Amino acid sequence: MSVREEKKQKTKQAILDAAIALFSTNGFENTSIEELAKSAGVGKGTVYGYFQTKKEILYAFCEYELEQIHKELANRADPDAPILEQVLTIYMTEFNHVTQNKEFGRIFMRQTVFPNESDRQDHLEIEDKYFQLLFPILQKAQDRGELRRNIELLHITGHFYGLYILIMSSWYTGRIPTEEVSSALELIFQQALEGLQPHPD
């Protein structure tokens, strides 16, 4: 690697490290770019050379977290466990990361679930990663007869995802305390599997 590239990487990392430290301590809105730049040992303009907006610094961190989550899941996954268990593991792994930094999580979710026109592309990429993770799991469950065959995988994925967003929302609004998230998620996923209407018997 050339001297230039090496420096670049170091600078970017310094900015990110400073950002994580400052955002975590003082919150996103209470950290000014000037402060952040000073802490990273660079000028304000340099920060904007690496990130187009203040929020983008946050996303860089979130994406890194997301990668960690995906790696963690690759280890944990048991493709033959009941579908409920697997889906729960996936979303609880994500949730556990979010609890470690509520502020990052909120801004990330807001942006991901209701993106600006300009951020659509990033959003779609992130969602695709999810689908790639979930599809084979759901496929197998469908093959085992745990899921109906006449529903598209995309719709099943969406169904679980929608309910996960709901639970996260309930957590962010304080309706569900941290320790109850797991059981709430399990309950509503179970409900989704069984259906809301009585079974014809």
Place this chain on the structure above:
Amino acid sequence: MSVREEKKQKTKQAILDAAIALFSTNGFENTSIEELAKSAGVGKGTVYGYFQTKKEILYAFCEYELEQIHKELANRADPDAPILEQVLTIYMTEFNHVTQNKEFGRIFMRQTVFPNESDRQDHLEIEDKYFQLLFPILQKAQDRGELRRNIELLHITGHFYGLYILIMSSWYTGRIPTEEVSSALELIFQQALEGLQPHPD
């Protein structure tokens, strides 16, 4: 009403009218408070006498819209129609309002689904209005045997709400075009009623 109170109300309305006009034409972010104040024929400080932040002006509009929606629903509602039809009507009514101003809708959804600590209270009030709207409808459906009796109404409400958020998200990200929202919503609600797993038969 005293002269003072009358003036106050007029001023507030003038600010709101100007805001709706400008936000709709130029978007929320492209409208400065100074511009808005000028358009409303008041000083900048006066705007902040009526609204604490720029976003609060938006919420005032959103709350007004929400009231309109609730009024509209009160007329439309047919408490004896199938539950799927009723729930669809409710969410499609809301969606139709949102399409009339995408920008308001996004910010409103972001704030409602993932609120700041400081806005929690407002959020809960808005959600309560929903529950009050949905509860009697679900109750009746449960009585008619259209919904399982061993699920709490709150969970059923949440389930539908989570799926609505999902569809809205898909719309905001461009995954679902406007004209397909209705059928997508119907499909996923149907799926929720029937359950994702095969029926034991």
Place this chain on the structure above:
DNA sequence: CTTAATTTTCGACTATGGTCGACTTCTAAG
């Protein structure tokens, strides 16, 4: 009507996200 107290209005001011273009450092061709 006068006047003191209260409420409302206003725009200069502050703080900060983001831009700009001058300056510095690195690269690579000759």
Place this chain on the structure above:
DNA sequence: CTTAGAAGTCGACCATAGTCGAAAATTAAG
């Protein structure tokens, strides 16, 4: 080694959200 030009750095500067206290308008008591 030189040197032209590319890549990266920087902080003064700009625009705008939000604050503040002085000025104006309204009220109510005498």
